[in-house]
Amino acid sequence: MAGPTPPAARDAPGARRRLAIPGALLLYATLAVLLTAEAWGSPSTRWAGGCCDQQQMMWFLRWIPSAIERGLDPFVTSQMNAPTGVNLTWNSWTPAIGLALAPVTVVAGPIVAYNVAIVGAIALSALAAFVALRRYADGLAGPLVGGAVYGFSPYVTSHASLHLNLVAVWVPPLVLIVLDELLARRRRGPVRLGAALGVLAGLQVLIFEELVATGAVAAAVLAAILALTARNRATIAEGARRVGRAALPALAGLLVVAGLPLAVQFLGPLRIGGQVQDTARFSTDLLNVVLPTRYQLFAPEAATSISYEFSGLYHEATAYLGLPLLVILVVVAARRWADRRLRVAGLMAAAMLVLSLGQTLRVGGAATGVPLPWLPLSLLPLLEHAIPGRLTLYLWLAVAAIVAVLVGELAARHPSQAAPRLAALGLALAVALPAPLGSSTVEVPAFFRSFDRQGIGDDAIVLVAPHFTNGAGAAPMLWAAVAGNRPRLYEAYAYVPDDNGQPRYGPAPTQLTRIMERIQDDGVTLVARGAVREQVLRDIAATGITDVIVGPMDHREQMVVFFTDLFGRPPAEVDGVQLWHGVAGG
Numbered sequence: 001m002a003g004p005t006p007p008a009a010r011d012a013p014g015a016r017r018r019l020a021i022p023g024a025l026l027l028y029a030t031l032a033v034l035l036t037a038e039a040w041g042s043p044s045t046r047w048a049g050g051c052c053d054q055q056q057m058m059w060f061l062r063w064i065p066s067a068i069e070r071g072l073d074p075f076v077t078s079q080m081n082a083p084t085g086v087n088l089t090w091n092s093w094t095p096a097i098g099l100a101l102a103p104v105t106v107v108a109g110p111i112v113a114y115n116v117a118i119v120g121a122i123a124l125s126a127l128a129a130f131v132a133l134r135r136y137a138d139g140l141a142g143p144l145v146g147g148a149v150y151g152f153s154p155y156v157t158s159h160a161s162l163h164l165n166l167v168a169v170w171v172p173p174l175v176l177i178v179l180d181e182l183l184a185r186r187r188r189g190p191v192r193l194g195a196a197l198g199v200l201a202g203l204q205v206l207i208f209e210e211l212v213a214t215g216a217v218a219a220a221v222l223a224a225i226l227a228l229t230a231r232n233r234a235t236i237a238e239g240a241r242r243v244g245r246a247a248l249p250a251l252a253g254l255l256v257v258a259g260l261p262l263a264v265q266f267l268g269p270l271r272i273g274g275q276v277q278d279t280a281r282f283s284t285d286l287l288n289v290v291l292p293t294r295y296q297l298f299a300p301e302a303a304t305s306i307s308y309e310f311s312g313l314y315h316e317a318t319a320y321l322g323l324p325l326l327v328i329l330v331v332v333a334a335r336r337w338a339d340r341r342l343r344v345a346g347l348m349a350a351a352m353l354v355l356s357l358g359q360t361l362r363v364g365g366a367a368t369g370v371p372l373p374w375l376p377l378s379l380l381p382l383l384e385h386a387i388p389g390r391l392t393l394y395l396w397l398a399v400a401a402i403v404a405v406l407v408g409e410l411a412a413r414h415p416s417q418a419a420p421r422l423a424a425l426g427l428a429l430a431v432a433l434p435a436p437l438g439s440s441t442v443e444v445p446a447f448f449r450s451f452d453r454q455g456i457g458d459d460a461i462v463l464v465a466p467h468f469t470n471g472a473g474a475a476p477m478l479w480a481a482v483a484g485n486r487p488r489l490y491e492a493y494a495y496v497p498d499d500n501g502q503p504r505y506g507p508a509p510t511q512l513t514r515i516m517e518r519i520q521d522d523g524v525t526l527v528a529r530g531a532v533r534e535q536v537l538r539d540i541a542a543t544g545i546t547d548v549i550v551g552p553m554d555h556r557e558q559m560v561v562f563f564t565d566l567f568g569r570p571p572a573e574v575d576g577v578q579l580w581h582g583v584a585g586g
């Protein structure tokens with residue numbers, strides 16, 4: 001007769017479950033560090049990815065602690081696009097990440113904070129998927145692999161080259177958990193679940209608002225699929241009632257978390273009245289499903305020469321499944337249709353792929369003119385700003401669910417049965433492995449690292465060369481971030497409204513900025529004379545520019561020649577920059 005089970009043996013399964021989440025987080029964080037390893041060779045001077053949205057994001061990361069330190073409005077600021085300012089709620093300012101990383105940003109600087117943010121965003125997104133997928137797959141292996149499929153998908157790793165706000169995608173898997181409880185399992189009350197849904201939506205607003213709009217589309221599609229696969233009408237009716245009861249608490253939760261920034265966005269100053277993106281350009285090309293981009297580890301030049309033309313900018317081409325995985329998904333859908341988990345996930349993946357194709361079908365970079373389901377949706381309020389190609393995020397969450405179920409089932413079989421199928425699935429996933437992210441850097445003049453001693457007041461408006469109107473040449477935003485979001489920059493890589501409320505980047509072009517752009521783009525030596533000189537000086541006076549700084553840039557000598565002639569005096573050479581102080585009015 002067997003004796004009592006030792007306490008250690010009884011507690012072993014519970015201990016494994018308790019250790020699963022921290023263990024998964026450690027694994028995903030390690031993989032994220034490896035993906036961004038090049039930046040970690042010098043994390044205070046190099047950042048993961050390319051150019052140049054990171055420099056804008058570093059300014060945004062530094063902004064929340066700067067606003068707290070100095071008692072400034074966190075939503076609307078004139079620290080760039082001065083003196084008019086910027087409504088940050090219309091931009092990718094990620095205040096939730098900025099607040100969470102404020103100690104790192106203040107102590108270690110914005111470049112280190114950015115690198116930490118990228119690793120954390122990838123790891124937490126994978127972890128959230130792991131937690132969600134444990135509801136559908138047995139054991140730990142399936143959810144662990146599924147979490148990696150989501151967190152290191154072409155969607156995440158492509159955007160990690162430029163867009164922190166699009167990499168922090170840990171909210172959608174948590175929303176999936178809430179929707180599963182609300183519509184499928186129904187073990188918890190709809191009021192509490194609605195409130196949780198609203199809080200999550202509010203947090204997403206504070207990370208990146210576009211994903212709230214696309215997430216609403218994905219949630220509606222999921223609800224429709226669950227209704228279509230339900231066994232009886234009573235189930236559908238009960239689901240509709242639960243959604244109705246959850247709606248008001250969801251709205252309340254959203255407003256509690258994000259009501260103030262939403263009010264500033266839609267009712268406050270410097271609102272944008274037009275479409276902020278040409279969304280028709282940024283849609284999934286049908287060939288992207290089987291053709292990789294440069295962000296995949298296995299990406300022959302014959303393929304990338306084609307995929308480089310996808311989706312307006314190729315880092316937005318994030319639908320690459322690869323032919324082996326596509327075949328497996330189709331075969332699984334055909335053979336396992338009776339399994340509701342796989343049926344729902346398969347339909348969801350297909351629906352998200354179709355919606356990501358945008359308003360009209362594009363194949364190999366060529367527009368076919370064939371209308372698609374996203375066309376009517378793109379006319380709806382809020383969705384008019386959403387980029388359809390980014391719906392592949394939800395495609396990858398659905399694919400991750402299918403992979404988790406398959407791996408979980410195979411892991412429970414005898415190795416002799418499971419090994420061939422696991423090998424085939426592993427090979428299919430390996431085809432879409434991400435390539436290691438490179439890194440980038442710019443020179444940050446010592447002037448900005450010791451800005452407190454430079455004698456430029458908080459009310460000064462500084463014109464910086466290189467002049468920038470978008471991500472190209474936006475190094476001054478990083479310089480300002482290093483200085484604690486000072487000085488007040490005349491320029492801005494940020495959406496602001498023009499005179500008609502339509503979006504543009506930074507201040508309107510002037511005679512002065514057109515000359516600066518010609519010098520830095522073409523390397524010509526220019527001096528202003530006659531009416532042109534008078535107009536340039538009027539531009540400076542009208543905008544309130546008090547100081548001009550020329551920092552590291554292409555054709556720096558020519559830029560210094562221009563301003564030396566304009567102001568009739570040479571600059572002060574201060575800690576790696578040329579400075580003309582007190583230039584208002586010429």
